[in-house]
Amino acid sequence: MGRRRATVDQVLAELRRRDFLHADVRVVCQRLSRDRGRPLHLIPLPLRTSISGAWLGMPDADYIVYQSVGSSPLHQIHVIWHEIGHMLLPGHARTCDVDPATRDVLMKVLNALVPNLSPAVLKRILGRGGFTDGQEVEAEVFAGAAVRALGELAPTSGHRNLTEAEAQIVDALARELRV
Incomplete structure (x- = not known):
């Protein structure tokens, strides 16, 4: 892990x-988009599946789909940073393999966003090899570190908009992710 x-x-x-x-993850995405020379779109969706986000690296653009329903703004920011981690960390340059229900939802989204891609190409993109457990852990550590670096998570006494119980949970998770 070191x-x-x-x-x-x-x-x-x-x-x-x-x-x-930057404190606003949308500004981060704009800067990454400019730097990478390709659009990076954030797409909030009511994902009724087992995932809370996915990075879809298409030939001419990147899409980060994230849960829009039943997810706190802080969790959404964390999910977006997790997917940015997959984009930027060495060895993560693939899309994740997803369960059939999620694949169906993402197929519809991609078909609406990129209508000129054939269904066969879309299926190939969504079916590429998934991330390893190690890559998922690394993306989680990246997201947690990015959010902490931005001051979204301060020591318990400084948590904004969190109950004491929520702040204790966040602190416990932060301690576990620090290795």
């Missing part, structure tokens, strides 16, 4: 150096 944490820290340091860390 190697993964070092990689996460290096990517975050580079984002910080280039002034890509």
